[in-house]
Amino acid sequence: MHHKPPLPGFAVRDFSLAEDWTFLNHGSYGAIPRSVQQEQERWRQELERQPVDFLARRWPGLVAEARGQVAPHLGTTSDCMAFVPNATAGIQAIIRSFSWQRGDSILTTNHRYDAVHRILQFAMRRAGGQVIEVDPSANPTPDSLRTALLAACRPHTRMVVLDEITSPTARRLPIKPLIEDLRDRGIMVVVDGAHAPGQIDVALDTMGVDFWVGNLHKWVCAPRGAAVLYAAPQHHDVIRAPITSHGHGLGFHAEFDWTGTFDPSPWLSAPRALAQHEAWGGAELRAAHRQLAGHFRDRLYDALDLPNPAVPGTPHTLAMIAVPLGVPTTHVPAAQHWLAAHKVEAPIIPWQGQTWIRASAFSAYNMPDDIEALIALLPKLRNVLRDGT
Ligand SMILES: Cc1ncc(COP(=O)(O)O)c(C=O)c1O
The missing domain is CATH 3.90.1150.10 (Aspartate Aminotransferase, domain 1)
Incomplete structure (x- = not known):
């Protein structure tokens, strides 16, 4: 129809x-539309009725349910996704999950988001590696992006971090035709999809990337603090949350579901925001x-x-x-x-x-x-x- x-x-x-x-x-x-504001308020009131019961006992079930409702909207299953508070935290988690060596490099483009760039710089400076920023032009094409990235690849290029939708220039980077090529070269592909959910179709399972992060608090209108990290199955044992807490080393979901006391209402309200998005068409x-x-x-x-x-x-x-x-x-x-x-x-x-x-x-x-x-x-x-x- x-x-x-x-x-x-x-x-x-x-x-x-x-x-x-x-x-x-x-x-x-x-x-945030009122429907989502109300949903968040409902969760907060529910929590206040018995905070310990909510956070210490009901939480694992509640977060698993929210995850199960969100994953299909992003073309994946809850096995491969975890909630994070924002895209910045998701990128931080990915970068700190690897031990970087002297001489390593991470490639990105000059359309990148500044906070993400600082995360990459911090890790590379510590390790004695390098962030290489390529210029695919102000209007990147599949060719200009490929040429710029491949020209910058070094033997120790271990990761490429690419925006799905760029923040300063509002461009959609044509990343799709590149992903397989980069991975064939042994380079991990990280996609910063901060602006993607609710703006473009997201199909994570068929994207073929190592990691992806995306915000639900932008174009899906979830409360601020709702974002998603996708990790391909081969990384589930490797990926660590941005903050080490009780779940450390206990598996992908345990790692991310609890990173210290926080307000869980944004994650729990995300399914309502997605339902509103669908109800609007x-x-x-x-x-x-x-x-x-x-x-x-x-x-x-x-x-x-x-x-x-x-x-x-x-x-x-x-x-x-x-x-x-x-x-x-x-x-x-x-x-x-x-x-x-x-x-x-x-x-x-x-x-x-x-x-x-x-x-x-x-x-x-x-x-x-x-x-x-x-x-x-x-x-x-x-x-x-x-x-x-
Ligand atoms: C491309 C990109 N990456 C990351 C972020 C950071 O998002 P957050 O502030 O939710 O961590 C943004 C925010 O605008 C962005 O545009």
């Missing part, structure tokens, strides 16, 4: 977003995001008088779009404050010496007109970026 994508803004009343802001940054921290909702992002893209390129790389009126490939503003990066913090003072939320991002602006299109609450609030401010925003005032 063919469904039409839902109309933009169809569920705006289900969110708590302030009406006096134009919110174009779902990508950074998400925004699932694949159709994701298509509606892309449609709206295409509109944002067309309007931004028009307003900036830059050549539009896409056919106007066509959907974008993702639910967010990033465009370079053609101004230096010196005054980015001042410009971000200036934009916030005008109650428009969109990240201004320095990348490769250029200043980019990113707009997210979450079609349940964003409207086509939302981009106009940003566009109206663009001339002045570019002045602030040039002059700092």
